[in-house]
Amino acid sequence: MEDKALIFDIKRDCSEDGPGIRTTIFFKGCPLSCIWCQNPESKTKSPQLSFRAEACKPSECNVACVKVCESHCLSFVDILHVNHDQCIRCDRCFDVCPTKALEPVGYWVTLDELMYRISIDIPFFRSSDGGVTLSGGEATQQIPFIHRLLKALKKKGIHTAIETSGFFNYRRFKELVLPYLDLIYFDLKLIDDIKSKKYTGQSNQLIFDNFKSLIYEAEIPIIPRIPLIPGITTNKDNLKGIAEFLKKLSVDSATLLPYNPLWRDKLKRLDLESNYELSSLMSAEEIEACVEHFYS
Numbered sequence: 434m435e436d437k438a439l440i441f442d443i444k445r446d447c448s449e450d451g452p453g454i455r456t457t458i459f460f461k462g463c464p465l466s467c468i469w470c471q472n473p474e475s476k477t478k479s480p481q482l483s484f485r486a487e488a489c490k491p492s493e494c495n496v497a498c499v500k501v502c503e504s505h506c507l508s509f510v511d512i513l514h515v516n517h518d519q520c521i522r523c524d525r526c527f528d529v530c531p532t533k534a535l536e537p538v539g540y541w542v543t544l545d546e547l548m549y550r551i552s553i554d555i556p557f558f559r560s561s562d563g564g565v566t567l568s569g570g571e572a573t574q575q576i577p578f579i580h581r582l583l584k585a586l587k588k589k590g591i592h593t594a595i596e597t598s599g600f601f602n603y604r605r606f607k608e609l610v611l612p613y614l615d616l617i618y619f620d621l622k623l624i625d626d627i628k629s630k631k632y633t634g635q636s637n638q639l640i641f642d643n644f645k646s647l648i649y650e651a652e653i654p655i656i657p658r659i660p661l662i663p664g665i666t667t668n669k670d671n672l673k674g675i676a677e678f679l680k681k682l683s684v685d686s687a688t689l690l691p692y693n694p695l696w697r698d699k700l701k702r703l704d705l706e707s708n709y710e711l712s713s714l715m716s717a718e719e720i721e722a723c724v725e726h727f728y729s
């Protein structure tokens with residue numbers, strides 16, 4: 434469905450996804466399956482259902498959702514039971530749920546709809562030197578659409594950025610995406626390919642090759658970012674190894690992104706599981722140790 438994009442969120446007034454005030458579009462679908470994925474709702478390329486058990490108040494609705502679901506994914510025995518696999522996303526239950534315990538994750542938008550939403554924020558972009566950031570998931574999974582979106586944004590003189598896992602077809606990225614970008618945030622996670630396959634589900638070869646190609650060929654800023662995932666990416670070998678890779682390309686800095694455990698709540702709502710258990714924030718000392726490893 435190339436004339437529409439599947440997205441799962443539009444965040445306005447963002448200040449962390451690039452310069453100035455930004456609107457960030459989160460695209461659904463990702464070729465990686467990092468076991469710590471901060472946006473697990475981005476992984477699949479289809480709309481999903483989210484259920485927050487703590488928000489469910491059957492006494493307020495007379496269990497209205499069960500009555501409207503013709504796919505029999507909802508049943509009530511003491512509490513509401515949700516069969517996520519059976520959901521066909523007819524969206525009927527969302528309309529009758531008074532507490533928003535049931536919510537849609539992912540919806541299709543046309544370019545015109547998206548540009549209309551974005552255009553509301555143009556005054557904020559102008560006053561702050563901000564713009565639009567494409568995030569995900571992996572936005573390049575929907576390359577024909579983001580090509581048209583970026584072109585439309587540039588036509589309006591809007592600053593554009595992308596946050597990418599680096600796992601894309603370089604030729605297509607160079608032809609359809611790069612000419613319309615002002616800034617790239619590029620994630621580098623694991624220098625060891627065996628660990629990359631184990632923890633992200635993909636080899637790191639394409640990612641590191643793409644980064645190298647962009648450093649040689651792109652004429653815009655490329656900011657490498659390393660997610661700090663305790664026990665996986667935070668060890669000295671990994672951080673030092675990535676620093677050495679960057680140094681060979683004359684890139685002498687990177688953004689280290691401290692682990693945030695909030696994604697674990699999202700997993701439950703989507704009925705997904707992960708082997709990665711850490712549910713606490715990193716301490717200042719742990720973060721400091723990572724900085725030292727990177728610059729050692």
Ligand code: SF4
Nearest residue numbers: 502520521523524526
């Ligand atoms: S979206 Fe439709 S199919 Fe899915 S749980 Fe709700 S009513 Fe049932």
Ligand code: SF4
Nearest residue numbers: 489490494498530534
């Ligand atoms: S999910 Fe919503 S509609 Fe269904 S029982 Fe809970 S509160 Fe009622």
